[in-house]
Amino acid sequence: MELESLLARARRLEVxxxxxxxxxxxxxxRSAFRGQGMEFAEVREYSDGDDIRxxxxxxxxxxxxxxxxxxxxxxxRSVLLMPDSSGxxxxxxxxxTKFDLLLELASLLAVSGFLAKDRVSLAVLGERVxxxxxxxxxxxxxxxxxxxxxxLSPRGSMASMDPxxxxxxxxxxxxxxxxxxxxxxxxxxxxGGFSAACRKHEIIALLVSDPREWELPxxxxxxxxxxxxxxxxLIDTDRxxxxxxYAERGRRRREQVARLLDSLGVDWAEFSTxxxxxxxxxxxxxxxxxxxxxxxxxxxxxxxxxxxxxK
Numbered sequence: 001m002e003l004e005s006l007l008a009r010a011r012r013l014e015v016x017x018x019x020x021x022x023x024x025x026x027x028x029x030r031s032a033f034r035g036q037g038m039e040f041a042e043v044r045e046y047s048d049g050d051d052i053r054x055x056x057x058x059x060x061x062x063x064x065x066x067x068x069x070x071x072x073x074x075x076x077r078s079v080l081l082m083p084d085s086s087g088x089x090x091x092x093x094x095x096x097t098k099f100d101l102l103l104e105l106a107s108l109l110a111v112s113g114f115l116a117k118d119r120v121s122l123a124v125l126g127e128r129v130x131x132x133x134x135x136x137x138x139x140x141x142x143x144x145x146x147x148x149x150x151x152l153s154p155r156g157s158m159a160s161m162d163p164x165x166x167x168x169x170x171x172x173x174x175x176x177x178x179x180x181x182x183x184x185x186x187x188x189x190x191x192g193g194f195s196a197a198c199r200k201h202e203i204i205a206l207l208v209s210d211p212r213e214w215e216l217p218x219x220x221x222x223x224x225x226x227x228x229x230x231x232x233x234l235i236d237t238d239r240x241x242x243x244x245x246y247a248e249r250g251r252r253r254r255e256q257v258a259r260l261l262d263s264l265g266v267d268w269a270e271f272s273t274x275x276x277x278x279x280x281x282x283x284x285x286x287x288x289x290x291x292x293x294x295x296x297x298x299x300x301x302x303x304x305x306x307x308x309x310x311k
Contacts, residue, residue, distance in 0.1 A: 010146055029109075033077070033177055042069075044067065055069075081123070084182035085126050086186070087154055087227040087228035094211070102206075105271065114142040121134050133148060157229060158185075168201060177202045180203060182208070183209060188257055190263070206284075209271070210273045214254070220237060269281070
């Protein structure tokens, strides 16, 4: 991508996602992704009704009266964005590709993290995990992340997700909220590195897809090309049996991914290139705020429940 077009693309992302984050997502982001625990603030004298489990026995023994610890929730956290830049992300049968959709989602989360004063880092998935930009705060850092993502061109193959799990489990990567942005075309296997990464980090998965990955239209003969390997195949889409088999394979793969993510406690949502992502992302954040039930956003048979009414 030429430098001028790259800068223009990054600028459009900065402007759009900053507006969306400020107007719709900043509060939801904070409540959906809470701090990682509780930290000590101070001690104060015990009052009727205080939880006796918070009594600081060392201070109480020295002062001859009861004192309790006051704890506050940690608000700052480390957020690691992991966008997929493999060749399969270049596919799109609508007005945009899967990578275009992923780029806006990742940029919106980066800006939301900036507004929440989180430390945000970036690790790009492909045949290997690179580049890696360590976590930092501030708008200059956020703009750098967006420019880095905008400069990516989906290419190459990703034979497995193992490099991602090895990276997340390495000692140099701190415990973080990890946001995987991928189509999960690479085989996703249970156990091993994936399970270890889920124990170390809090992982959520934002899955991007295209309608033609689940169903084929009856438009006669088509030559399909694998964007990662370059292999091509001529098929006759007028054959009803072929279309049924294609749809069944897609259904099985989607169910397999969903079952595995659910079994490991990974919250996930699916976003389609055929629809807008803004309301679907808001629903996902509402579900994160009110419960940890996973769902598929943008798929009619898995529509999320409406957020509960305020009392």
